[in-house]
Amino acid sequence: MDRNMTKNGNRAVLLISCPERLGIISAVSNLLFSYKANIVQFDQHTTDSRDGMFFMRIQFDLDTLPEAYPKLAQDLSAMAEEYPMEWRLSKESQIKRMAIFVSKMDHCLVELLWRWKSKEILVDIPMVISNHPDAKETVEAYGIPFYHIPMSSQSKEESERAALALLQDKVDFIVLARYMQILSPRFIAKYPNQIINIHHSFLPAFIGANPYQRAFTRGVKLIGATAHYVTNDLDEGPIIEQDVIRVNHRQNETDLKVAGRHVERNVLAQAISWHVEDKVIVYGNKTIVFA
Numbered sequence: 347m348d349r350n351m352t353k354n355g356n357r358a359v360l361l362i363s364c365p366e367r368l369g370i371i372s373a374v375s376n377l378l379f380s381y382k383a384n385i386v387q388f389d390q391h392t393t394d395s396r397d398g399m400f401f402m403r404i405q406f407d408l409d410t411l412p413e414a415y416p417k418l419a420q421d422l423s424a425m426a427e428e429y430p431m432e433w434r435l436s437k438e439s440q441i442k443r444m445a446i447f448v449s450k451m452d453h454c455l456v457e458l459l460w461r462w463k464s465k466e467i468l469v470d471i472p473m474v475i476s477n478h479p480d481a482k483e484t485v486e487a488y489g490i491p492f493y494h495i496p497m498s499s500q501s502k503e504e505s506e507r508a509a510l511a512l513l514q515d516k517v518d519f520i521v522l523a524r525y526m527q528i529l530s531p532r533f534i535a536k537y538p539n540q541i542i543n544i545h546h547s548f549l550p551a552f553i554g555a556n557p558y559q560r561a562f563t564r565g566v567k568l569i570g571a572t573a574h575y576v577t578n579d580l581d582e583g584p585i586i587e588q589d590v591i592r593v594n595h596r597q598n599e600t601d602l603k604v605a606g607r608h609v610e611r612n613v614l615a616q617a618i619s620w621h622v623e624d625k626v627i628v629y630g631n632k633t634i635v636f637a
């Protein structure tokens with residue numbers, strides 16, 4: 347979120363993905379012009395591969411947005427018939443609701459709570475869910491409901507059902523802030539490309555559990571973190587943001603974990619900011635980030 351910006355009730359973001367075709371920009375900008383919308387930011391990307399896909403992000407102000415929104419959405423649906431496009435229209439005034447899942451490691455959770463409290467990330471946090479009780483006090487100190495749902499391999503389905511019942515209709519997207527349980531396809535299907543995980547390695551290196559231990563054993567000179575959307579393929583979902591930090595032979599496995607967690611928290615916060623500001627389009631197993 348642009349720090350100079352407040353929540354502007356007349357501002358919206360339109361994201362469009364479609365096969366490359368002459369006239370799409372003109373068609374969309376003329377439609378917005380017909381509503382007297384003022385475009386404040388425009389970005390586009392065209393793939394140069396043979397699939398020739400076109401992606402666009404338009405941020406605009408429209409004084410009549412609240413009442414014009416339904417008709418504008420209707421007109422975009424009609425346009426999607428002519429240009430086979432996928433589109434998403436988000437009103438800035440509609441604050442996204444983010445649930446956080448955490449296990450024992452709380453550095454990413456604390457980072458998100460701080461950035462929420464300082465309004466650096468403009469979201470609501472209806473709840474935090476954990477398979478351990480450790481973070482209860484921290485979360486409730488922020489006035490946020492905390493739910494402890496024990497998880498074991500035998501109880502995974504029942505535990506996920508309980509979590510889904512809590513989440514239902516209260517949450518727009520979920521963040522796995524070092525949540526150490528693999529989500530089932532049934533759970534993921536409820537939130538397609540709406541679950542963001544922070545993996546504590548520079549993917550695709552060290553997928554799965556214990557990446558720092560494997561990185562130390564391998565003797566790497568860089569460690570990192572990757573924020574990605576969660577899919578059924580463990581740690582192989584569309585990457586949103588990554589970063590790395592140098593390490594050396596003098597550092598042991600614990601040193602790597604300490605150094606890495608600062609990368610994790612910043613990468614996750616950046617990915618969430620871009621998601622909340624509608625700057626991310628998922629295409630296949632990749633993302634376009636209009637940063």
Ligand SMILES: Nc1nc2c(c(=O)[nH]1)N[C@@H](CN(C=O)c1ccc(C(=O)N[C@@H](CCC(=O)O)C(=O)O)cc1)CN2
Pocket residue numbers: 522525526527528529530531534543544545546554555576577578579580581582583
């Ligand atoms: N379906 C998915 N679920 C999750 C993903 C994902 O990409 N797809 N990311 C993980 C987070 N993660 C690494 O970032 C990760 C977490 C847990 C494990 C794992 O092997 N867990 C064991 C249990 C470990 C324990 O109880 O301490 C398991 O679930 O059997 C690997 C990678 C979050 N979920």
